Amino acid sequence: MKKITPLFFLLILSIFVNAQDRITGLNFTTRSEVIAQNGMACTSQPLATQVALDILKAGGNAIDAAIAANATLGLMEPTGCGIGGDIFVILWDAKTQKLYGLNGSGRSPKSLNLDYFKENKFDKIPSFGPLPVSVPGCVDGWFTLHDRFGKMEMADILNPAIQYAKNGFPVSELISYYMNASGNRLKKYKGFAETYMPNGKMPQKGEIFKNPYLANTYKKIAKGGRDAFYKGDIAKTISKYIKEQGGFLSYEDLASHKSEWVDPIPIDYRGYTVWELPPNGQGTAALQILNILKYHDIAKMGFGSTDYLHTFIEAKKLAFEDRAKFYCDPDFSKIPIRQLISNEYALERKKLINPKRAAKEYPAGELEQGNTIYLTIADKEGNMVSLIQSNYRGMGSGMTPDKLGFVLQDRGELFSLEEGHANVYAPEKRPFHTIIPAFITKNGKPFISFGLMGGSMQPQGHAQIVTNLIDFGMNLQEAGDAPRLRHGGSSQPTGEKMTDGGWVSLESDFSYQVIRELLQKGHKIKFDAGGYGGYQAIMYDAEKGVYFGASESRKDGQAAGY
CATH class of the missing domain: 1.10.246.130 (Gamma-glutamyltranspeptidase, large (L) subunit, C-terminal domain)
Known part of the structure; x- marks a missing residue:
C-alpha cells in the first residue's frame, strides 16, 4: 500500500471541501430556498408549517391556514405567542388586488389610571403580574380576518391545534430552553405551574407535552366564535382571576374590544x-x-x-x-x-x-x-398573509387564568408613566407595540411577505x-x-x-x-x-x-x- 503524503491528503481534502461550498460564494452559512407552485407556509415551528399546508390542501386559503398555524403555535410555542396576546397582519387579497392591514391590539383597563401608579410610587409599570395586562386581541383578530377573507369553517381551522393540545406534541430543544427560563420566574403565579409544569417542571427536549385546558378553550372558541372568548365564560374567568390577583382587567374591558382595519x-x-x-x-x-x-x-x-x-x-x-x-x-x-x-x-x-x-x-x-412569532402563508389563488403575534416577554405576564391553558400578555409594561409623553398610560389606550409584519410590492403587485x-x-x-x-x-x-x-x-x-x-x-x-x-x-x-x-x-x-x-x-x- 502506498504511503499517503501530506500534499496528496490536502488535495483530496480540498476536493471534498470545495464540493460542499455554497454555489453563491457567500462567506456565511445558508441553505436553498423552498420553491413551490400551489402554496407556501413559513412558520417558526415545523409542525405548525405542516398544519398550514394541510389546511391549504384541504381547500382553505392563506387566511385560514395562517389562523390554523397561529393557533398551533400558541400551543407549541407559548414562549412567543398565544391567545392571551395581540396580533397584527398585512395581507394581499388576490380578488381585490389590494393590501389590507389589521391592528388586533387590545386596550388598557378602563378602571386603571395614571394616578394609581403615582400614588403607589411606581417609576415604571411592572414586567409581570396583573398590572401590565391589557386586553388580548388575538382571537378577535382571527375572526375579523376570517369574517372578511376566510373560506373554511372555523371549527375545521382550529381542529388541528385542538388535536395537538389534547394528544400532545414533542417539544423542540429551543422551545424547551425558553420554557424552562420562563418557568423559573413565572411559576409563582397561580395557574402557571398547573398549566405548563404538570410534573413539577417544564417539559424537556423531545418530551410529549399536552395542554388539555387549551384544547377545551379552543373548542369553545370554535363553537361559540369570538364572543365565546370576549363575552362568555372565558371572559368571566379572566376577569375573576385578574381581580383575585389585584389587577384591573374586567369583563367589560373584554366585552368592548374590537380589532381595527388600518391602511x-x-x-x-x-x-x-x-x-x-x-x-x-x-x-x-x-x-x-x-x-x-x-x-x-x-x-x-x-x-x-x-x-x-x-x-x-x-x-x-x-x-x-x-x-x-x-x-x-x-x-x-x-x-x-x-x-x-x-x-x-x-x-x-x-x-x-x-x-x-x-x-x-x-x-x-x-x-x-x-x-x-412571525408566519407568512401564500395560496394558489395568490393571497399572501404576513402575520405576527405575541405575548411580550416570552410567556407574558405570568397571569394564567384558571384552567384556560394560556398566559395573558404584559404589553402594558410598554406604557410610559411620564406625564405629557405621547405614550403615557391612560385608560382604554393601546400601548406602544413592538410586533410588526411587513410586505414589499413591485409595480403595484405582490412581491415579498416577510417579518x-x-x-x-x-x-x-x-x-x-x-x-x-x-x-x-x-x-x-x-x-x-x-x-x-x-x-x-x-x-x-x-x-x-x-x-x-x-x-x-x-x-x-x-x-x-x-x-x-x-x-x-x-x-x-x-x-x-x-x-x-x-x-x-x-x-x-x-x-x-x-x-x-x-x-x-x-x-x-x-x-x-x-
Whole structure:
C-alpha cells in the first residue's frame, strides 16, 4: 500500500471541501430556498408549517391556514405567542388586488389610571403580574380576518391545534430552553405551574407535552366564535382571576374590544415599495431607517463593511429617537406619520450623521403635531398573509387564568408613566407595540411577505432584510441567514433616554477588522450570542408563477410548499 503524503491528503481534502461550498460564494452559512407552485407556509415551528399546508390542501386559503398555524403555535410555542396576546397582519387579497392591514391590539383597563401608579410610587409599570395586562386581541383578530377573507369553517381551522393540545406534541430543544427560563420566574403565579409544569417542571427536549385546558378553550372558541372568548365564560374567568390577583382587567374591558382595519403605510426604496403598519406599532421606524439609507450608496459600501454598518447604526439611532417621542395609540395623539416617512425629512435627518464618528445622542425630530412569532402563508389563488403575534416577554405576564391553558400578555409594561409623553398610560389606550409584519410590492403587485420577530430588533431587522435583498442582491434565504447587527440603548417609548450612544452587537461572521474599525469610530461593542430575531418570508415570482419560501436558521422554523 502506498504511503499517503501530506500534499496528496490536502488535495483530496480540498476536493471534498470545495464540493460542499455554497454555489453563491457567500462567506456565511445558508441553505436553498423552498420553491413551490400551489402554496407556501413559513412558520417558526415545523409542525405548525405542516398544519398550514394541510389546511391549504384541504381547500382553505392563506387566511385560514395562517389562523390554523397561529393557533398551533400558541400551543407549541407559548414562549412567543398565544391567545392571551395581540396580533397584527398585512395581507394581499388576490380578488381585490389590494393590501389590507389589521391592528388586533387590545386596550388598557378602563378602571386603571395614571394616578394609581403615582400614588403607589411606581417609576415604571411592572414586567409581570396583573398590572401590565391589557386586553388580548388575538382571537378577535382571527375572526375579523376570517369574517372578511376566510373560506373554511372555523371549527375545521382550529381542529388541528385542538388535536395537538389534547394528544400532545414533542417539544423542540429551543422551545424547551425558553420554557424552562420562563418557568423559573413565572411559576409563582397561580395557574402557571398547573398549566405548563404538570410534573413539577417544564417539559424537556423531545418530551410529549399536552395542554388539555387549551384544547377545551379552543373548542369553545370554535363553537361559540369570538364572543365565546370576549363575552362568555372565558371572559368571566379572566376577569375573576385578574381581580383575585389585584389587577384591573374586567369583563367589560373584554366585552368592548374590537380589532381595527388600518391602511399600511409605504415608502419607495430603489423602485420597490416597502409597507408597514402605522403606530401604535413600530413599523414606521423600519421605513425611517430605509429612507435615510437610500440616500447612501449602500451597494458600493459592501455587505458587512465598516462604512455600511456605521451608516446603518446611525440611521437606526435617528429613527428610534422619533420612535421614542412620537409612536403611540393614534386615538390619543396626532402622529405626524407622513412627515416622518417623507423624503424631505429623511434628507434633513441624514445630515446629522458623521461618517467618521458614532453619535452619543441624537435629538428627536421637531415636527408639526401630532419574544414573538412571525408566519407568512401564500395560496394558489395568490393571497399572501404576513402575520405576527405575541405575548411580550416570552410567556407574558405570568397571569394564567384558571384552567384556560394560556398566559395573558404584559404589553402594558410598554406604557410610559411620564406625564405629557405621547405614550403615557391612560385608560382604554393601546400601548406602544413592538410586533410588526411587513410586505414589499413591485409595480403595484405582490412581491415579498416577510417579518422578523424580536422586540426592538424588528424594525432594524426589517431594514437589514430589505438592504440584503435589494442592495446586496441576496436571495430570500440568504437575506435571512446573513449575519445581523443589533443596536441597543436608544431612547425608549417608556421614557428612558439615550445619552451614551448605546451599544452594538454583531453576529460572529463579521470580521475582527470591522469590529476594530467600529470601535475606532466610537461604537461600543457588546457580545451577545442571541437576540437577532427570527425571520420567515415568501416571495412571489409572477413571471414563473412560483413561490419562494425562506425560514430562520437560528430557530426551529420551516418553509414548505406543495
